[in-house]
Amino acid sequence: MQLNNQIRIIFAGGGTGGHLIPAIALAQEFERLHPEVRVRFLIPGKELERRILADHGMPFDECGGESPHGGWMARLRSVKSLFGAFRRSRKLLQRFEPNLVIGVGGYGSVCGGLAARSLKIPLVLMEQNVLAGKVNRFMARFADTTYVQWPLMQNLPGKSELKILGNPIRRNLGRYDRRMALRLLDLNPNSTTLLVMGGSQGASAINRFIQTNLPNIEPYHRRLQVIHLTGERDYEAMRTAWAHSRVRHKVLPFASDMGPILAATDVAISRAGATTMSELAAFGKPMILVPLPGAADDHQTHNARYAAAYGAAYHLPQEQLGDSDCASALIREVVLDEARRASMSKACRLVARLDAGKRIALDMLARFGVKPSEEPAENFGGVSSASGRAA
Template sequence: MRLIISGGGTGGHIYPALAIIEDLMKQEPDSKVLYVGSKRGLEGSIVEKLGIDFVSLEIQGFKRSLSLENFKTVSLFLKSVKQSKKIIRDFKPDVVIGTGGYVSGAVVYAAARAKVPTIIHEQNSVVGLANKFLSHFVDKIGIGFKEAADQFPKQKVEFVGNPRAQQVANMKSTFKWSEIGLKDDVPTVLIFGGSQGAPKINNAVIAAIPQFNQRNYQVAFVTGKGRYDGVVQGLNKINVNDNVKVLPYIDNMPNVLPQVHLIVGRSGATSIAEITALGIPAVLIPSPYVTADHQTKNTMSLVNNHAAVMIKEDELNSDSLIRAIDSLMTDEEKRASMAASSKQMGVTDSADRILTIARSLMN
C-alpha cells in the first residue's frame, strides 16, 4: 500500500496516525508511507525520530473571534492545498488518511479533489472543525466515540475506536514500580494531568498529600515537566511519605499503565483509548478549556457505562479528590466491576479496522 497520512498539532491527532502506520508496516512491510504534518505542530520531531518520511506545510487554525489573522489562515490553507496536490501527484498514494488538525484539512481535501480514496478519523465525541469540513468530501469516516456519529453524514460513518488503543493493548509491559522507588506489591494510583501538567489537579494533590501519607495504597503523582519545580516548592513544608512519589514526567506511559490500579487525570481521546484498551478504573477530571467542552462529553461516555467517575474541575479540591480515590481504592470489588465495564468499551483492533476500510476503497 502507498499511504499518505496527515494529522497534526497535538498528540491526540499524531499518535492515532502513528498507530495506523505501525500496524500497516506489520501487515505489509513493503508499504510506502508519507506523513504530512504542520510546521508548527509536535509531529515533526516525533515522526522523523521514527524514521518515517515527513513533509511539513505552513498552516494555522481559525481564530474564533473576528480577526485579520483569519485572512492569513485562508491564504495559508489555499497555499497548502496547492502544495498537497503536488505531493499527491508525486507520491501517487493508494489512499489518504487524515487524523485531525488543520493540516489534515488541506491534505485530505486535496486528495478528495484529486479522486484519491480518502478516510478521516475523529477521536473525540465532539467533531473538530477540520473533520467537520472534510466530512462533505471524504469517502469514509471512522469515529472513536459512538456519540460522534450523528455529527457526520450517516452513510459514511463507521465506528472503529481509536488506533492508539490497539497499540497500547498489544504492548508487553516490563515496568516495575520499584524502578521509581515504590513497591511492586501495593495497589497504586497514578495521578497525571497531561504532559504539560494541570495546575488545578496539581494543587489539589499537593493539599491531599498529608492524607495520602496515611493510606494503605501508594500514589505516583506526575506533575508535568513545566510544573514540577512549582509542585516541589509547594511541598516544601509538607512531609511526603514513602508511599507517595512525585515525578515530573513518565516517558513511556503505555509501559506503565498495565501496572496501574486506578488512574486519575484528564479525559482526552488518547487517554480514554488507553484506559479502555486496558480496562483501568478511572477518576476523570475533564479540562473545561477545550473546544465545545468535548472532554466532559468524552468522560460522560465512560460514566454512563460505569467505567469511570467524574470530578468537574470547579468541584475539585483535596477533599473531593480523596473521597473519589478512597471510594475505589478501598473497594476492590467496585474497581473490578469498573475495570470490566471499561474493558468492554475498549476497541483493540481499531487500526486493523481502518486499514480494512482503506483496502476496500482501493478495490
C-alpha cells in the first residue's frame, strides 16, 4: 500500500540511451524536488538498458517483448511477445500502484502505456525529436499530455496536450569546469578539443571517416586534440589507428560519465540524436551533425536541420563524409574557427535548456497539488540554467 504523501511514478519504455537518459534526468529531478516521490523503470530488458539504469542507480523491472520488425513470421512472433509483455506490465503496475506512467519511447512504451490506460492510471509521454516517433504517434491518443523538446513538424492524434518545455539534462553533467576536466582526461588546456561520438552505441561511418582522414588531421596537431568515443564494436580498430598519431587524443569505447567530456569539449561531431544534441547544446557546444541515414522517418535529418537553422550546428549528410577535402574543410572552417564556434555556442541557447528537467517535473507534480518552493536559477558547472550561457 502507498503511504499517504507518497507519489509513485513509472517510466515505461527504452531501447536506446536516447530514450532512457532524459527519463533518468527527469527521475533525478523528481527525487530532488519532492522527497516522497518514488520512481521505477519498466523496460523490455536489453543489456544496454540494464547497464544504463544500473550506472545511474535506477530501479527497474523487465516486461520483455520483441520489436515488430522483419518479415510476417517475425512480426507474428513479435505481436505474441508484446501481448505477453502487456500482461507482465499490467501485473507490475498493479503491484507498484503508480500515480502516473510516463512513456519515454521505444516499443516497451506501448506495453507499459496501454497497461496504464487499462488500469485507468494517467499516462503522459516524452518526445525529444522534431518528428515524433511511431510509438508516440500511436500512444498520443491515450495520453493526457505530451512533453516535447521542440515544436513538432506534425500534429499528433487524439487530444493529448503538447507542452514545449525542453529535454531533461542530467544534473551531474555540470559538476566539472573545463580546466578540471582537461586535467582529468590528461589533455592540453591550450588546444581546441574535438569530441567525436556516435550516440550510445557508436557510429561506424563516423569512425571510418576519422580513420581515413587521420593524415588530414595530423597537420593540426599543435592546435587540435581529440576525444573519440568509438562504441564497443570499433574500439580496438580505432585505438590502433590512433596509436601513432601526433594529435593528442583520448580514445574510449563509451563513457558512463559524460560530465568531464562535455566540460572539456570545444566542438563535437556526432549523430543527430535528440538527446545527444540537447546535452551538447545545453552546455553551449557547437555541433557538426551527421544524421543516421536509416533512422526511423529520417528523424535525425530533421533534428539536424532544426539546429542548423538556428546556427547552433553544421549539418553534414553522411554521403559527404567521402569527399576528399571534407575533414580539412571542417577543421579549418568550423573546428578551429573561434569566431564561428562562438557564434554557434551562443545559438545553442535557442536549441536546448539546462532547466528543462526541473520545468517538466514541476509541471507533472502540479497535477498532484505538489508545489515545491521555487529556487533561483541554478548553476550547472559554470553554466546558468536561466540562459544556457557560460557564467
